[in-house]
Amino acid sequence: MKMFYGRIVLWLLILFGKYLICFAQPEELVPEEPVVTCPADVTVGTDPGEPSETVGWIVTVTDNIDTDLIATCTPSSQSSFYVGTTTVTCTSTDRNNNIGSCNFTVNVVDNEKPNMVCPDDIVLGTIITQSLATWSKPTVNDNVDTGLLTTCTPPSGTSFNVGSTKVTCFAIDVAGNEANCTFRVYVIEDHKSPTLVCPANVDETTESNQATLTWTGPVVGDNVDSGLSASCSPSSGSSFYVGSTNVTCNAYDMAGNEGKCMFVVNVIGINNTSSVPGYLVIVVVIVCIFILVMFSAMLYCRSYHARKNERNINDDDVEIPKPKTSINAPGNIEEISMRSGNAVYVNDAVKRRARMNIPRYIDAKLPPLPPPLPRKTNPEHEDLHTYIEIDSAYTNPKK
CATH class of the missing domain: 2.60.40.10 (Immunoglobulins)
Incomplete structure (x- = not known):
């Protein structure tokens, strides 16, 4: 009986041991996503x-x-x-x-405002009650955006009254951050001209009749405006002839007041200090040419009028009566050149001379031409006279 119970206990112990061994082994885990x-x-x-x-x-x-x-x-x-x-x-x-x-x-x-810089205060002078003011756009930088626009109140180009005016400028970036800056425009009644300090007189020597000179521009100061510059006439870099030339410089402030100064440029010729400037030589040459032309014109006019006074008027203007018997009719002088067919006639009645291209008549009954006739003069009109020389070959009349 004891053996029977012992076997039962042994069998239970074996079963319990197997159970303990299986229970003690770990479970196999299934991989999962991290x-x-x-x-x-x-x-x-x-x-x-x-x-x-x-x-x-x-x-x-x-x-x-x-x-x-x-x-x-x-x-x-x-x-x-x-x-x-x-x-x-x-x-x-x-x-x-x-x-x-x-x-x-x-x-x-983006929570950061743009960085904005306005221009400096502006000071203007005027001789009236207002002055026009302009300025460059304010500088704007942003940490994100570029090319931001600026707006100023009052805007550039406005007329400002005498006194002080505040100008406010602002800019907004894409995120809506706004920046602003301010400056002032001062308008002052200015009736004072700028002051100019010209350079000292310039002395230069040259071997020719002119020299090219340069100089530093005048110093300009003003009670209101700054940065003014002057212009000179003649300008720096011009050519100056031998002699003394005055150079005038002027400058204007914003109110329109003018300031002036002057200095002298002396150009001395080395070879001949008393040489005549080139422009005077040109003037003299022009005057001489003018005189020569006028003298030639005067001579031509005198010659023209002399020939005109000696020229006979056309035969269409005077009807010449035909002499009846003689080539030397009373009160008339008629001379005929047979070769040229020209006739000169002086009539006491009309007191004029006429030249006929073709003689109106040739009388065959007349005797041969006599030798050259002497100078004939109408006593009543001594200023109207003529004479003709006719050689034996019946040459043309010669005055």
């Missing part, structure tokens, strides 16, 4: 003066089997993010190539 935990969405402003912000974060990874897993993010932590929203994706892979991931966003906001 769990990647991202941070919450991030919103930050830009770095001062920069269009971006550097952002960093921490991502945790857990796995049911593997340990010490890490996550890789795109973009990575500590990257620079520009204005706007960027999505970041982080992933992790375990030894069984299971991949886990998570996402979050980084939002960069």
